[in-house]
Amino acid sequence: MEFETKNGHLIWDGCDTVALAEKFGTPLYVFSQTMIEEKCQELQRDFVEKYDKVRVAFASKAFSTLAMLKIIQQQGFSLDVVSDGELYTAIKADFPAEQIEMNGNNKSIEELEMAIDYGVGRIIVDSLQEVDLIAAIAKEKQKVVNILFRITPEVNVTTHSFISTGQKDSKFGIPIDEEILFPQIKKAIDTPEVNFLGFHFHVGSQLFDNQAHLAAVGIALDLVKMVKERYNYVIEELNFGGGFGVRYTDADQPKPFSYFTDPMMKVVLAFCEKESYPQPAVVIEPGRSIVAEAGISLHTIGAIKELPGLRKYVSIDGGMTDNIRPGLYQAEYTGVLANQADQPATETVTVSGKACESTDILVKDIQLPKVEAGDIFATFSTGAYGYSMANNYNKLAIPAVVLTKAGKAEVIVKRQSLDQIIQNEVIPDFLQ
């Protein structure tokens, strides 16, 4: 990993991370606005400005906070939400509802009502009951709702099976089966309360190879053609999901967005040319690739346990409660001692969390300078699915989040207090 140091300290977006840890406490999430904006600018330059009728919808599940959604809004991007909570956060951030699209494999009636009341731009249908549900709500509210179908394109992806989603045996999406998908398409075309726009897929996450995306684009275009032939219906929009890989460790070699988007657009444009088909709008839904590398986590090292000839554990003041990904799907990370960032590595240690689970290991066998209690461990690339998956296991508080911009740092999420952890708890009368 490349990083900047000054006076031996890790510098992040012009800020001294040791000073950040002192000022705001640890554990701490630190997000560089500069780095988020750089990713957005790459998307603007190599996708939005390069092609007609294309959009980026940030997958807010990766990092959904009021401040983050402001940054996304300033870029003119759309937003993907998957729950009432993500939708509520977007609305509270004044995100224009028509630029919001709602995903989710089991949206509740209340969530659908909320989405339709706010007037979200699109609902991505992901179950066989949903068209009827949406139509009934829309009828009652005298609205017409734009929908797409999330399909399972059944392509193979080269990523961890826990984060691959495009295969048939998946809880996500509607299989492209004659008896399953086509009756839904027919219904959508015939139902006046819904405006059937097109198809959506998301093949999986943390991908470095464009083959799965390209195969899925081909499958989606075959469907587009079939819909035209069968129903004389023209698809207006295709959504190719997210999943573009990022660098968690030096073993990861992420590709620029254009490595995925250029070939996908080439296939779409060639299809339109060959079939004399009007170009549909093309949307991508990146989450991790916009925020992962912009975020780091800072932890203070406490207990150190050396098992001679076996392993040296150094424990941090957080762990799977603020970053569950290693425990959840063996995600790998790397980091540095923020207060000795220019020192050579002299020992191999295992950085463990403080939660009561043996899988609460943040980084196994990492080379660091000699570690002492009080050192600050900075984990790289924790910007996506770190804060958003944070939890209160062991009643540990969810850390604060700080946003940095060229040397400035401000809290965008306050640290949870102990009172907040128990604020919804009550002792029933019969226990008094």
Ligand SMILES: Cc1ncc(COP(=O)(O)O)c(C=O)c1O
């Ligand atoms: C429908 C959908 N879109 C977009 C994403 C974002 O994926 P990533 O963060 O890997 O870009 C996901 C991730 O789960 C998803 O399910």
